[in-house]
Amino acid sequence: MGILDPYKGFGVTFSTMFKKPTTEQYPEEKKPTAPRFHGRHQLNRHPDGLEKCVGCELCAWACPADAIYVEGADNTEEQRYSPGERYGRVYQINYLRCILCGLCIEACPTRALTMTNDYELADDSRTDLIFTKEQLLAPLGEGMTAPPHPMFLGDSETDYYRFDPDRAGPFDASGLSGAGADAPGLDSEPEPAR
Numbered sequence: 001m002g003i004l005d006p007y008k009g010f011g012v013t014f015s016t017m018f019k020k021p022t023t024e025q026y027p028e029e030k031k032p033t034a035p036r037f038h039g040r041h042q043l044n045r046h047p048d049g050l051e052k053c054v055g056c057e058l059c060a061w062a063c064p065a066d067a068i069y070v071e072g073a074d075n076t077e078e079q080r081y082s083p084g085e086r087y088g089r090v091y092q093i094n095y096l097r098c099i100l101c102g103l104c105i106e107a108c109p110t111r112a113l114t115m116t117n118d119y120e121l122a123d124d125s126r127t128d129l130i131f132t133k134e135q136l137l138a139p140l141g142e143g144m145t146a147p148p149h150p151m152f153l154g155d156s157e158t159d160y161y162r163f164d165p166d167r168a169g170p171f172d173a174s175g176l177s178g179a180g181a182d183a184p185g186l187d188s189e190p191e192p193a194r
């Protein structure tokens with residue numbers, strides 16, 4: 001240790017003493033997060049309101065914390081929740097375990113699962129921190145109908161992923177512009193938490 005090192009250490013202390021303190025007025029004033037901040041998850045919908053989740057469980061298998069529980073079930077023509085064969089009948093994320101790493105959203109083949117900027121996940125009840133499918137589903141947007149209902153955007157799953165407003169059947173596509181990834185509902189992430 002050099003002879004000047006203790007004075008250098010006190011220099012840091014003294015320079016900090018005269019700096020203006022930084023006090024966050026949370027929760028009265030909430031600062032916006034970075035746009036790609038990993039917050040609470042969301043289960044997205046297709047533009048007609050059908051769910052994008054196909055109950056494949058890939059997100060659950062990818063999760064290093066074993067925080068996701070999925071039970072898939074078959075769609076029927078009378079009870080259809082997603083285009084194609086299967087849907088996620090039960091979907092839960094345990095926020096007591098989740099470390100918000102994002103591996104689950106990388107694993108999801110349909111972009112059903114994304115993450116919002118919502119970071120207010122504290123609670124004093126263990127049960128309330130296990131979020132159900134109903135809590136995680138994106139709200140119904142303009143032109144969407146709550147499932148179960150028939151496939152309005154085409155005859156097959158492919159029609160949904162190559163969405164063409166001109167082939168949208170009885171679904172009113174007049175409010176939509178563009179196809180594919182630009183169509184509303186495909187990435188219906190809410191505004192960042194403020």
Ligand code: SF4
Pocket residue numbers: 062063064065066067068093097098099100101102103104105
């Ligand atoms: S963010 Fe990470 S820890 Fe949380 S559910 Fe997804 S994979 Fe699991």
Ligand code: SF4
Pocket residue numbers: 052053054055056057058059060070088107108109110111112113
């Ligand atoms: S969220 Fe994605 S990965 Fe998870 S079960 Fe649904 S479709 Fe599969």
